[in-house]
Amino acid sequence: MSNDKHPSPKDYAAPQPNDWCAGCGNFGILRAIQSALAELALPPEQVAVFGGIGCSGKTPYYLATNGIHTLHGRVLPFAQGARLADPALTVLAVGGDGDGLSIGAGHFVSAPRRNVDLTYILFNNGVYGLTKGQGAPTLQQGEQTRSMAVATELAGLDPLSLALASGYSWIGRGYAYDVAQLTQLIIGAIRHPGTALLEVLQPCPTYNDLYTREWYSDTDPETGLPRLYDVADSGHKPLIADGTAEDEIAAVRAACFERILQRDGRIPLGLFLQDCSRPVAAGAVNSPSEAIADDHGKSLTELSSLLDTLRIG
Amino acid sequence: MSNDKHPSPKDYAAPQPNDWCAGCGNFGILRAIQSALAELALPPEQVAVFGGIGCSGKTPYYLATNGIHTLHGRVLPFAQGARLADPALTVLAVGGDGDGLSIGAGHFVSAPRRNVDLTYILFNNGVYGLTKGQGAPTLQQGEQTRSMAVATELAGLDPLSLALASGYSWIGRGYAYDVAQLTQLIIGAIRHPGTALLEVLQPCPTYNDLYTREWYSDTDPETGLPRLYDVADSGHKPLIADGTAEDEIAAVRAACFERILQRDGRIPLGLFLQDCSRPVAAGAVNSPSEAIADDHGKSLTELSSLLDTLRIG
Amino acid sequence: MHSNDENYYWRIGGPQGTGIDTSAHLFARACLFSGLPVLGRREYHSNIKGRHSYFDIAAGTAPPLSVAERVDMLVAYEAETLFRHLPSMRSGGVVLFDQESTGVTLQHSPYLDPSVRERLARWAGATASVDELLALVSAGGVRCYPVSYKRIMQAIADELRVKVKQVDRIRNTVGVALSALLFGLDKGDLCRAVEQLFCASSEHVTLNLLAIEHASDYLLQQGWPVGQPPQPRMQERSLLLNVSQSVALGKLAGGLGLQSYYPISPATDESTFLEAHSTVSHHDGRTLQPQVVQVEDEIAAITMASGAALTGVRAATATSGPGLSLMTEGLGWAGMNEVPLVITHYQRGGPSTGMPTRTEQGDLQFAIHSGHGEFPRMVIASGSVEQAFYDAMHAFNYAERYQLPVIHLLDKHLTSRYETITDLNSAAVAIDRGERCEANAAGERLHPFRLDEDGISPRALLGVPGCQHWQTGVEHDEYGLVSEDPQMREWMMEKRAARLAAIPRELSLEAQIRCDGDEGAPLLLIGWGSTRGALLDAAARLRREGQQVRVMMVRLLWPFPAAALAAEWQRATTRVVVEENFSGQFAALLREQTGLQCDHLIVKYSGRPVCGDALADTLFTIVEGKGEPRLVLRNPWE
Amino acid sequence: MHSNDENYYWRIGGPQGTGIDTSAHLFARACLFSGLPVLGRREYHSNIKGRHSYFDIAAGTAPPLSVAERVDMLVAYEAETLFRHLPSMRSGGVVLFDQESTGVTLQHSPYLDPSVRERLARWAGATASVDELLALVSAGGVRCYPVSYKRIMQAIADELRVKVKQVDRIRNTVGVALSALLFGLDKGDLCRAVEQLFCASSEHVTLNLLAIEHASDYLLQQGWPVGQPPQPRMQERSLLLNVSQSVALGKLAGGLGLQSYYPISPATDESTFLEAHSTVSHHDGRTLQPQVVQVEDEIAAITMASGAALTGVRAATATSGPGLSLMTEGLGWAGMNEVPLVITHYQRGGPSTGMPTRTEQGDLQFAIHSGHGEFPRMVIASGSVEQAFYDAMHAFNYAERYQLPVIHLLDKHLTSRYETITDLNSAAVAIDRGERCEANAAGERLHPFRLDEDGISPRALLGVPGCQHWQTGVEHDEYGLVSEDPQMREWMMEKRAARLAAIPRELSLEAQIRCDGDEGAPLLLIGWGSTRGALLDAAARLRREGQQVRVMMVRLLWPFPAAALAAEWQRATTRVVVEENFSGQFAALLREQTGLQCDHLIVKYSGRPVCGDALADTLFTIVEGKGEPRLVLRNPWE
Ligand SMILES: Cc1ncc(C[n+]2csc(CCOP(=O)(O)OP(=O)(O)O)c2C)c(N)n1
Ligand SMILES: Cc1ncc(C[n+]2csc(CCOP(=O)(O)OP(=O)(O)O)c2C)c(N)n1
Numbered sequence A, B: 001m002s003n004d005k006h007p008s009p010k011d012y013a014a015p016q017p018n019d020w021c022a023g024c025g026n027f028g029i030l031r032a033i034q035s036a037l038a039e040l041a042l043p044p045e046q047v048a049v050f051g052g053i054g055c056s057g058k059t060p061y062y063l064a065t066n067g068i069h070t071l072h073g074r075v076l077p078f079a080q081g082a083r084l085a086d087p088a089l090t091v092l093a094v095g096g097d098g099d100g101l102s103i104g105a106g107h108f109v110s111a112p113r114r115n116v117d118l119t120y121i122l123f124n125n126g127v128y129g130l131t132k133g134q135g136a137p138t139l140q141q142g143e144q145t146r147s148m149a150v151a152t153e154l155a156g157l158d159p160l161s162l163a164l165a166s167g168y169s170w171i172g173r174g175y176a177y178d179v180a181q182l183t184q185l186i187i188g189a190i191r192h193p194g195t196a197l198l199e200v201l202q203p204c205p206t207y208n209d210l211y212t213r214e215w216y217s218d219t220d221p222e223t224g225l226p227r228l229y230d231v232a233d234s235g236h237k238p239l240i241a242d243g244t245a246e247d248e249i250a251a252v253r254a255a256c257f258e259r260i261l262q263r264d265g266r267i268p269l270g271l272f273l274q275d276c277s278r279p280v281a282a283g284a285v286n287s288p289s290e291a292i293a294d295d296h297g298k299s300l301t302e303l304s305s306l307l308d309t310l311r312i313g
Numbered sequence C, D: 001m002h003s004n005d006e007n008y009y010w011r012i013g014g015p016q017g018t019g020i021d022t023s024a025h026l027f028a029r030a031c032l033f034s035g036l037p038v039l040g041r042r043e044y045h046s047n048i049k050g051r052h053s054y055f056d057i058a059a060g061t062a063p064p065l066s067v068a069e070r071v072d073m074l075v076a077y078e079a080e081t082l083f084r085h086l087p088s089m090r091s092g093g094v095v096l097f098d099q100e101s102t103g104v105t106l107q108h109s110p111y112l113d114p115s116v117r118e119r120l121a122r123w124a125g126a127t128a129s130v131d132e133l134l135a136l137v138s139a140g141g142v143r144c145y146p147v148s149y150k151r152i153m154q155a156i157a158d159e160l161r162v163k164v165k166q167v168d169r170i171r172n173t174v175g176v177a178l179s180a181l182l183f184g185l186d187k188g189d190l191c192r193a194v195e196q197l198f199c200a201s202s203e204h205v206t207l208n209l210l211a212i213e214h215a216s217d218y219l220l221q222q223g224w225p226v227g228q229p230p231q232p233r234m235q236e237r238s239l240l241l242n243v244s245q246s247v248a249l250g251k252l253a254g255g256l257g258l259q260s261y262y263p264i265s266p267a268t269d270e271s272t273f274l275e276a277h278s279t280v281s282h283h284d285g286r287t288l289q290p291q292v293v294q295v296e297d298e299i300a301a302i303t304m305a306s307g308a309a310l311t312g313v314r315a316a317t318a319t320s321g322p323g324l325s326l327m328t329e330g331l332g333w334a335g336m337n338e339v340p341l342v343i344t345h346y347q348r349g350g351p352s353t354g355m356p357t358r359t360e361q362g363d364l365q366f367a368i369h370s371g372h373g374e375f376p377r378m379v380i381a382s383g384s385v386e387q388a389f390y391d392a393m394h395a396f397n398y399a400e401r402y403q404l405p406v407i408h409l410l411d412k413h414l415t416s417r418y419e420t421i422t423d424l425n426s427a428a429v430a431i432d433r434g435e436r437c438e439a440n441a442a443g444e445r446l447h448p449f450r451l452d453e454d455g456i457s458p459r460a461l462l463g464v465p466g467c468q469h470w471q472t473g474v475e476h477d478e479y480g481l482v483s484e485d486p487q488m489r490e491w492m493m494e495k496r497a498a499r500l501a502a503i504p505r506e507l508s509l510e511a512q513i514r515c516d517g518d519e520g521a522p523l524l525l526i527g528w529g530s531t532r533g534a535l536l537d538a539a540a541r542l543r544r545e546g547q548q549v550r551v552m553m554v555r556l557l558w559p560f561p562a563a564a565l566a567a568e569w570q571r572a573t574t575r576v577v578v579e580e581n582f583s584g585q586f587a588a589l590l591r592e593q594t595g596l597q598c599d600h601l602i603v604k605y606s607g608r609p610v611c612g613d614a615l616a617d618t619l620f621t622i623v624e625g626k627g628e629p630r631l632v633l634r635n636p637w638e
């Protein structure tokens, strides 16, 4: 990437072959990430993308930034650790609905409490893709996708409700094939100082025969309106400005929850909440590149005053 | 316990010495559990109480029922396993706010998806009692209790919001020293078929000097009204009857969330939600005591028809 | 047309998701219909669609025990398969390839790992094309037959008056049919195999039968020499199973009550099989329906199974590498509480996410030492798909008799290895439920951890009248109540450990180690788990060359069967341990537990199983006195 | 008035939450002010308030190295302490007890474990009261002094004109003062200790000084003989630290960047200390502020620390038993990715929740084998609070030089053991940051896993211009991209393992094993970790009895320092391994790694530390040829 011209999405693409299935929604998300990074003109070495385990978790391999393929369900603590240690990094965490809402649910709930500045993109395809199509937590009770032996007996988890209850300070939802909108959402999430959760509806043509690209691009049979629409169009107010009073915050959050629960055959996309009233985790005061020893390896730490306070006699 | 007279709470008390600190809220909760079991006249051998790790997790030792002291954060899967295997059991899970909302948050979120019939009592004392008073997830950002070196930088988690987002089919809140109300809440939770979450506000006189017994029994300085009141008094409607329409369910849940968020110096107690519209996990069709082999140890399983379907040639 | 001694080794390759598995199953069935027992092996990438996979079928007069590194026949539809497998062709073998795939160069196979591409380039030149490689192997005596699938498919389409695209999916059947007929199988058997495999759809059957006809015609036209398969022996309709199926069946036979699981390759298939077949009938007419519960993670899996086991049902979970790592804490709780629990563990290439779809015996020491502190457990390993059925039943018995968690070690290779099995007999293993507390006249408190002499006190179960009790992961007294008394602590440590001494005393020799071959032979091969077939095959080959060989498969890994093993050890002069890991974990365990050090350690750690032929070659170097103490089996072309 | 050879052993007991710790610290400080170095040991239940705890202080001319089982002086305020500790009094020792606590019987001490009560009943009769036990030990030569705290407290209250209740909290100081003066400490030193310990509140100081005066008066009235303490030697103001503090200080000295933790006994204190002292200055005037992050669980702790380490900061976490179990999977990721990471592990009584506040060396084999699959790691152990400071610095160096996770083994005993330390010198260990990739001219892709000969390729860090790269827990090629090529797999396994062979070659002998005592002595004692003091004390005693003894403490546990160890081994004739676990984990490891089998294994697994005096007794039986191969140190009264 040359320094003088604005980078293009291609500058963020890695050369290795991609092994997602043809038609997978992941391609759209990948493109949106590349576009967002380009639009923000972030230096690739300052971007670290952490992936969970699953088809979705392979995303970092296809980006020319730093890419760290972590463990199933653990993408958030890894990502937070890097961002806390080096506040100069732009940190993205990506992972599947199984990764984030099943094995990783504890971190999903805990991460926003710290409000580290990072963007978490949750790929919602309703299935465990890489393990061959078992039901993921976003599937609704009674639903059965292609490779399941029986319909799921488990109730579904809604990522946005859970995100709201857990306290993410930025909450949004995009669609894998609306790359333009998704790009803008990713930009918004990256720009937001704090922990952002972006759910992406992601068709898995191989295993999820319920929520397909066709289904998403269809109209709602009852109203005849498009299935997907922008939540802003319904007058939703996502913003909590810094310094907002407690009761007003509660009101915005309650309205947001109501909005999230209203899922009447149509699905709103866009920004659901941006809470600027919360402090962001400070992160390190020392840069990782700062010396801790002199040239002879002598520790630069000055312990003696601390030791003196501990001395007896 | 004799069979002819109605059992008393004492019949559910175990003889061993109790090592909670004097004045601990746990004593009230223990008493309420004993009273509830007595009022329901449950045979002690049919009751299994699973405890997490923490001061709260020691509760099973003080009950004359079956008592299983599990692992930190894992009380829910243990409890579900027992209930799924033996639907004749009445299963209680008890644990602290650290146990349930920090290390156990993944199970907290996942357990209600299955809606196994059990009652989970979460002891909310704002601290990690047994490890000497670190901040627990229910503490609010900036709060600092007695033994913390610095105020917590983490935002608090609200058990009830999280419970609602996770889909518990029964949600309530009690107070450790209102034993009468707490007893009735426990009875309601046990009677509810499905996974019930009961948060109990529990003073920890040793470490939590913010939310003390005095604080809870005080009046709200702004309104002059008692700090604690019954949510039913504010006209809250917790019930979702079986067969309720989707949009109505969403409305009740939204209202419930609004109610939960309204925490204006006063704290409502009581029943917040009872959702009877969801199927309950069926559990085993065979009782654990049913034979799997004849008297000579010969397996009773008849595999041959299944094997025949697999044969080639 | 017969290599690698007794068996014929057939291979098909292609991108995942293009029907390679079905093709192999069709070939295998055709063999079975012909009375030839088979052994299958599947290799695939951790990917859903597109990356390379292949499937080997070994067919023989007697049931084949292991696969080989050298291939007798290769079926390929595209260049990548040729690039990857031509180096493995034995001289005299046959390659059937799509003539359209010629011309493709190394540079144009995106899914070839860079290192594989470099290796091929070193062999055949950096710009090598398929044609050059074919020429190379042809020069080495491999017969390379180009097939015009285009022409055949067109002919089929024409006959059916449809577009070629519509019949494309039976291209695989054409390839299988060509290879099966070339191998010398009977066309009728092939047709019967098609009828059974596709019985769900008569349209499918018709189409596939047509494919066979066209393949047969094509072969006649080409005039390629048809082979002579091994002499068929089998009479019965048999089973062709992998270990996911046999273990699931063993658990059903063993009276499984609850299985919890979180999806993970290669363990998931067992649970999925159970989900699909969980309703089984009882001899007395009742139905038994074990619960199969998909949970949120492996921590929940093991703790939920433990919770279930406390009620008295037989409880199990199944997992692989990372899953077992997450179960570590739960395992300790089960050990501390003497909970009968079966953990079926499918080893895969580690560490970390590792190689999820490749095999390894890398978790032995972890299985033995997993968990902080010291607590009793058993670790057993099965050597074959068939044994695993019985071992799954044994595992429950051990768990209940000795009141401890049992880790049943299997591996990825066994899950993608298909064995021809005559029958599985659930009556062969008597069910032993161990000692339990009976209902108790009210009053007396129950001692779930009574200090019995052998350390095993009758189990207290939830829900039994008068038997309410406590259990805890904290050190406890006989009542299950916390105790920090130093002496009680010592007693409890001794109580829990005592059973470990009892196990090798009480278990039959056969349950501990299994020996085959020449008694008292100077050469003793020692292995554990899935390498059994390779060891037996290699031993057979050595025997044919005049060597006396004994094979010992260790089935009980923990507690270690030191006495059983030592007796055999002493009668040999050269002891060779074979394992699929880097460090020689079994050899280390052996030394730790007995002080015995093997003369040679043969390891393979490429993520691929030990093959009989390659193992035999290495053993010959040992026999000839040329073997190093540590020998690595390497094959870059698997 | 001097027993157990050189040191004086003082003990105070009482319910948790009643100031026992402060009392012990006051006594310790009084000794230090008198120039007597001390060693402390704290024992307590897993409970917040009410259950029994006690605190030992050993004082000597030279810094005491271990505590003893026999007690010279016991300070007790209530019956339970008397019940629990009277059996440990040595003849000639002194018991100071509250005369109000007489009359209490075994039945009236609810917190006595039933097994302790039964044991005492067997000794003194089922209805035994405190008086009967006192009579029993008095008959054995123990001097039992009743103290009327009631009278003393009343006198103090009268003097201050307040209610007795208001001065109750200084009752402990009265007891400490009585015992200190009886021991023979100078009253002035005691007063200075009070002034320093309570310097936060002058009111406190005054009150406590008053308590000393009254105690002193009371002693004069009683006329009990005052002792003669060991000859003081120390001149400097020294430190009295436990390992939580010394390790935290070592991490600060080592340039810690981020420490993540989840609370768990006994590991929490280290992180709490760091939280309270995390702002340290640099020699160059900057301030350094490592981040100390309380996370949601131990899985987050290890993965967050790994994430931080990827940026180049020194990252660590600290945990205990169950926490390490939960870190298993994360450890494997770090190993696979060659991440420098320090895991400070405080062993405690296992398995499962076990004995959270009792000690054990039960996690050695788990630390070595934790995690599925095979990956490099180092395991080191410290023998003292002081060593642990330097080892904490070394741990970071090892982690960065060899690019692997380092498990630093400590234990509960070290966290509640207080050592007198002259100074801690952060310049004594040079900081070694290993090889790193420099900023890279754009273009070339970075090889974070370059196949260097020694297996250690320069580290790629996040955020370095031109150095963007991939990392993954999946098996990978040199670029950190997934590879399932069998040959690449072999190379990577070999790359990762190579450093394990290098470590024992490169580390100094001293860093691997530490030997003390008579060179070439026939008796070789081998231990690891916190038993060091006990081994040295026992050796000293044997030496005084004319035996030649060598003590070897193994500091590097993995990779195993086989060569270093064997050299010492060969020079001895009787080799004795001492460990605090049931199975003899180190002895097993030794056998696995070297084939060497110790002649005697001495174990203790009651959750209590090995004491020098008891160990010496057992060693005498070995010297006399009467020792079994496995010997258990037992003491039911700890
Ligand atoms: C601890 C652990 N358990 C299980 C697995 C197996 N596993 C790999 S991917 C996956 C689920 C993938 O589903 P999801 O997170 O929804 O991602 P997707 O493939 O759908 O993008 C599982 C269970 C694992 N790698 N690690
Ligand atoms: C895996 C694991 N990590 C940490 C601990 C240590 N630990 C014991 S109790 C506890 C927290 C207790 O807090 P909470 O759950 O709120 O219960 P409380 O004591 O307040 O009732 C912790 C962290 C443990 N036992 N296991």
Ligand code: SF4
Binding pocket: A019, A020, A021, A023, A024, A025, A026, A055, A056, A125, A129, A130, A203, A204, A205, A206, A207, C048, C049
């Ligand atoms: S399985 Fe589904 S999610 Fe995975 S790559 Fe294929 S289409 Fe995408």
Ligand code: SF4
Binding pocket: B019, B020, B021, B023, B024, B025, B026, B055, B056, B125, B129, B130, B203, B204, B205, B206, B207, D048
């Ligand atoms: S520490 Fe707090 S929660 Fe624990 S027993 Fe004491 S008062 Fe109760």
Ligand SMILES: [Mg+2]
Binding pocket: A054, A096, A097, A098, A123, A124, A125, A126, A127, A128, A129, A136
């Ligand atoms: Mg998914």
Ligand SMILES: [Mg+2]
Binding pocket: B054, B096, B097, B098, B123, B124, B125, B126, B127, B128, B129, B136
């Ligand atoms: Mg708590």
